[in-house]
Amino acid sequence: MKRTVWAWVLVLTLGIAGAQTVGNEPPPDLSPEVFEIAKKLRCPVCRGESAAESNAGVTEEMRRQIAEMLAEGKTEDEIIQYFVDRYTEWILYEPPKRGLGLVVWLAPVIGLGLFGFGLYSYMKAAARREAAADAVGEEDLARLEAELAQDDGSGGQA
Numbered sequence: 001m002k003r004t005v006w007a008w009v010l011v012l013t014l015g016i017a018g019a020q021t022v023g024n025e026p027p028p029d030l031s032p033e034v035f036e037i038a039k040k041l042r043c044p045v046c047r048g049e050s051a052a053e054s055n056a057g058v059t060e061e062m063r064r065q066i067a068e069m070l071a072e073g074k075t076e077d078e079i080i081q082y083f084v085d086r087y088t089e090w091i092l093y094e095p096p097k098r099g100l101g102l103v104v105w106l107a108p109v110i111g112l113g114l115f116g117f118g119l120y121s122y123m124k125a126a127a128r129r130e131a132a133a134d135a136v137g138e139e140d141l142a143r144l145e146a147e148l149a150q151d152d153g154s155g156g157q158a
Contacts, residue, residue: 034066037076041083042093050093 030038030052038052043059051059062083069079083091095104 030063031067031070033070034063037066037070037079038063040080040093042091044087044091 035052038059039050041051041062043049043051043054043056045056045058046054049059051062065082066079069082074082080092089096097105
């Protein structure tokens with residue numbers, strides 16, 4: 001049973017380690033600066049895609065606007081604020097680390113902590129059950145040996 005639990009822990013660890021988000025390399029037709037800013041913005045029409053990886057028409061327009069704003073000399077923060085003003089904070093691909101967004105950031109950590117506590121509790125209870133089963137077995141064996149010795153000592157008299 002212990003091997004099964006450790007096998008699942010290994011599978012989960014490798015799965016988490018293998019998970020990837022948006023690639024780090026911009027496509028050849030997109031400048032690295034535009035790509036980095038677009039990665040921080042959500043596609044308004046796609047589900048779960050950033051403006052950098054989506055091929056929707058609206059994200060192509062967003063990337064064009066980002067390139068124009070960069071050419072005008074605007075900073076990354078000013079460009080991101082432009083999209084936040086236009087779409088609200090929802091447009092940010094990563095939620096802000098304050099307010100309700102903080103819950104989104106802390107939920108996985110709390111979930112992993114609860115999972116670890118549950119796994120620890122389960123393993124501890126399983127070890128206790130195993131120890132109790134061994135102890136009961138030894139007590140029963142001692143009692144049976146005592147009864148056998150008592151029966152032998154009586155000489156078979158009834």
